[in-house]
Amino acid sequence: MIRTLEQLLEGVVGGIVTQLNNLLPPLIVAVFLFAVFFVAAVLVRWFLTKAVKGARMDRFLKEMGLSNMLADRGDVHTTPLVAGAAFWMILLVGALIGLSLFNTQLTTRMVEATVFLFPKLVTAGLIMLAGAWLAQFLSRSVLVWTHNEELPAPRRWAAATKVMVMFIAVVAASEVLGFAPHVFFAAFVIVGSGAVLAASLAMGLGGRDAVRRYLESREAAKLDREDEKSLWNHL
Amino acid sequence: MLTGFPRPLQRRKLVKVAVPKNTKQIQSMPAEARQVVDEIRHADIVVGIPSYNNSKTIGHVVRAAHAGLAKYFPSYNGIIINSDGGSKDGTPEVVTQTPMQDSQLLLLNTPMKPVNRLSFPYHGIPGKGSAFRMIFQMASMLDAKACVVVDSDLRSITPEWFDLLIRPVLEGGFDFVAPYYHRHKYDGTITNSIVYPLTRCLYGQRLRQPIGGDFGMSQPLLNRYLERDDWETDVARFGIDIWMTTIAVAEGFKVCQSFLGAKLHDAKDPGADLSAMLQQVTSSVFLLMREYENTWRGRTGSEPAALFGFRYDVGLDPINVNLDRMLTAFRKGAEDLGDVWKLALRPDTLAEVKELARTAKPGDFHLDDELWVRIVYEFACTAKSSRLERATLLKSITPLYLGRVASFVVETAEMGAAEVEHRIERLCLKFEELKPYLINIWFGETPAAAAPPQSSAPGAEQPEQMEV
Numbered sequence: 001m002i003r004t005l006e007q008l009l010e011g012v013v014g015g016i017v018t019q020l021n022n023l024l025p026p027l028i029v030a031v032f033l034f035a036v037f038f039v040a041a042v043l044v045r046w047f048l049t050k051a052v053k054g055a056r057m058d059r060f061l062k063e064m065g066l067s068n069m070l071a072d073r074g075d076v077h078t079t080p081l082v083a084g085a086a087f088w089m090i091l092l093v094g095a096l097i098g099l100s101l102f103n104t105q106l107t108t109r110m111v112e113a114t115v116f117l118f119p120k121l122v123t124a125g126l127i128m129l130a131g132a133w134l135a136q137f138l139s140r141s142v143l144v145w146t147h148n149e150e151l152p153a154p155r156r157w158a159a160a161t162k163v164m165v166m167f168i169a170v171v172a173a174s175e176v177l178g179f180a181p182h183v184f185f186a187a188f189v190i191v192g193s194g195a196v197l198a199a200s201l202a203m204g205l206g207g208r209d210a211v212r213r214y215l216e217s218r219e220a221a222k223l224d225r226e227d228e229k230s231l232w233n234h235l
Numbered sequence: 236m237l238t239g240f241p242r243p244l245q246r247r248k249l250v251k252v253a254v255p256k257n258t259k260q261i262q263s264m265p266a267e268a269r270q271v272v273d274e275i276r277h278a279d280i281v282v283g284i285p286s287y288n289n290s291k292t293i294g295h296v297v298r299a300a301h302a303g304l305a306k307y308f309p310s311y312n313g314i315i316i317n318s319d320g321g322s323k324d325g326t327p328e329v330v331t332q333t334p335m336q337d338s339q340l341l342l343l344n345t346p347m348k349p350v351n352r353l354s355f356p357y358h359g360i361p362g363k364g365s366a367f368r369m370i371f372q373m374a375s376m377l378d379a380k381a382c383v384v385v386d387s388d389l390r391s392i393t394p395e396w397f398d399l400l401i402r403p404v405l406e407g408g409f410d411f412v413a414p415y416y417h418r419h420k421y422d423g424t425i426t427n428s429i430v431y432p433l434t435r436c437l438y439g440q441r442l443r444q445p446i447g448g449d450f451g452m453s454q455p456l457l458n459r460y461l462e463r464d465d466w467e468t469d470v471a472r473f474g475i476d477i478w479m480t481t482i483a484v485a486e487g488f489k490v491c492q493s494f495l496g497a498k499l500h501d502a503k504d505p506g507a508d509l510s511a512m513l514q515q516v517t518s519s520v521f522l523l524m525r526e527y528e529n530t531w532r533g534r535t536g537s538e539p540a541a542l543f544g545f546r547y548d549v550g551l552d553p554i555n556v557n558l559d560r561m562l563t564a565f566r567k568g569a570e571d572l573g574d575v576w577k578l579a580l581r582p583d584t585l586a587e588v589k590e591l592a593r594t595a596k597p598g599d600f601h602l603d604d605e606l607w608v609r610i611v612y613e614f615a616c617t618a619k620s621s622r623l624e625r626a627t628l629l630k631s632i633t634p635l636y637l638g639r640v641a642s643f644v645v646e647t648a649e650m651g652a653a654e655v656e657h658r659i660e661r662l663c664l665k666f667e668e669l670k671p672y673l674i675n676i677w678f679g680e681t682p683a684a685a686a687p688p689q690s691s692a693p694g695a696e697q698p699e700q701m702e703v
């Protein structure tokens with residue numbers, strides 16, 4: 001009786017032990033590894049914060065108008081950004097290596113997916129960032145230009161520019177991610193050709209008159225300003 | 236031409252040695268100009284006249300120059316150089332064919348040296364600055380003691396102007412002679428509302444017409460200009476005047492002004508785009524501000540610059556302004572351009588501007604001095620740090636500027652010249668008073684600088700830092 005019990009217990013414990021024998025070492029190693037990577041990440045972040053003089057980069061970001069986009073008051077500091085990125089990168093690598101130690105199907109697939117997807121995610125992110133930056137830059141130029149040219153509705157022109165550029169960026173990013181590329185591309189074509197069609201229809205259906213009238217009134221305004229301007233020297 | 240002039244040969248050699256060091260300078264000079272320089276070799280005084288389609292007026296200017304040199308500087312070698320920007324109306328022909336009617340002057344002042352008249356097209360970016368560059372190069376190679384430039388659209392220029400612009404250089408030891416004119420109260424509003432107060436407050440010299448366009452210069456100053464490599468920026472266009480003046484005052488050259496009477500000149504080309512002009516001028520001012528930040532940081536207050544000439548009052552052409560149109564522009568700007576303005580203006584400044592635009596009425600419109608100064612300072616600081624969007628940013632100033640002009644027009648509607656001058660003086664003092672605020676936001680030392688200081692006692696005089 002006791003023997004059977006013993007055997008049963010042994011069986012259970014043995015099962016657990018073998019399971020543990022299979023899983024425990026990788027878990028311990030993984031936790032240990034992760035801890036090491038964590039310490040390394042903290043150290044690297046600390047080191048980068050001290051060592052990277054981001055002043056130049058800060059100025060570059062500011063000169064290119066990127067800081068204004070990333071933060072509302074335009075105070076972006078490169079050093080914490082770089083240090084933070086390095087910190088998270090190291091942690092991620094640590095986690096991936098730890099996961100791969102388990103060598104099960106699930107973990108392997110997770111690791112593979114991350115390694116495979118990561119560059120694409122970064123690329124897509126960069127495309128979106130560049131798109132946002134370009135959209136902002138172009139829309140502001142368009143705003144000031146249309147305003148100075150006294151075209152009607154400058155803000156709408158600017159908004160349209162922004163939407164167009166952002167849309168192109170989204171299409172490009174989805175292309176990189178392989179995420180429903182055809183849907184986006186088709187939408188792009190439809191929207192673009194729709195806009196052209198609408199514009200040409202408007203021009204055909206009496207819109208042309210409106211445009212001409214508008215241009216004429218602008219000419220008149222200009223002429224009537226000339227007599228004043230001629231007496232007006234700003235410099 | 237050089238006969239009887241006791242100029243030692245080695246001096247001329249020195250010039251020839253000195254010039255090739257800047258090969259870029261020479262390359263940008265037209266071959267015919269170089270040939271003439273080789274032939275003439277030396278001139279004491281160079282009169283430079285930039286022109287672009289000025290055939291109607293340039294004859295008068297050339298005659299005045301000729302008479303001025305003959306009457307006031309008979310014993311000097313003078314040369315008149317016209318640098319033409321490709322006029323289509325025969326301006327160069329007028330220059331070389333203008334009959335000299337002032338022969339009685341020649342009789343009065345013997346012996347008289349021939350005055351050369353030359354007319355060249357120049358190379359480089361079209362614009363007044365490029366024209367000046369060629370004139371300066373020639374003056375420098377000719378080893379001229381003094382160089383004077385005058386606009387070719389001047390109708391009120393007289394021979395005395397040349398005496399007034401040249402003599403301080405030749406006999407007074409000055410390096411830079413700025414003009415001083417009587418102008419209508421609404422004439423020169425960029426000068427009165429931005430350029431004069433700002434340059435005065437930054438560099439501490441009260442040059443009333445820093446962008447007048449008619450200047451006298453010494454050779455050292457010319458050489459300094461030629462050394463620089465920013466000729467192909469906005470300086471090449473309307474920025475040239477402020478560029479010349481700023482370098483002279485910032486680098487400690489000896490500056491003065493000469494009273495020239497009235498400035499009557501041709502109307503601006505009606506097609507000329509105000510926002511482009513404003514952008515060129517402000518971007519030149521702001522870029523130089525960056526270059527000389529260590530210079531102006533240490534200067535407080537301002538001192539009057541010596542003024543030569545006999546001051547008298549002159550009648551001026553009336554100027555009509557359309558207040559409604561300016562206010563509309565201001566209001567529309569506030570509606571449209573908030574997105575761009577917020578890059579430059581701090582939130583409280585922007586809020587004030589918007590509130591003002593919302594309540595603007597022609598009768599009692601008033602854009603406060605202090606608000607205006609803050610606007611200018613904040614734009615200057617943003618222009619410094621946003622290289623890419625600088626042009627867009629500076630082109631968006633126009634409605635703000637028109638708002639300020641509108642306010643000035645309302646305020647000075649009933650005022651005479653002296654009162655208006657007083658009013659401008661008050662604005663200048665406001666600029667000087669708020670200079671600590673500028674220093675704060677420019678150098679970004681105190682993060683708490685967001686609120687402009689209400690008043691500030693003039694601090695102890697700091698030593699000037701001249702290294703740049």
Ligand SMILES: Nc1nc2c(ncn2[C@@H]2O[C@H](COP(=O)(O)OP(=O)(O)O)[C@@H](O)[C@H]2O)c(=O)[nH]1
Nearest residue numbers: 285286287318319320361362363366386387388
């Ligand atoms: N060579 C040349 N001269 C120019 C050009 N633009 C202006 N100028 C000359 O510069 C002077 C001043 O120009 P103006 O338009 O009268 O400017 P303002 O009097 O300062 O408002 C005049 O003598 C013009 O002929 C240019 O593109 N090329």
Ligand SMILES: [Mg+2]
Nearest residue numbers: 386388500501
């Ligand atoms: Mg003029």
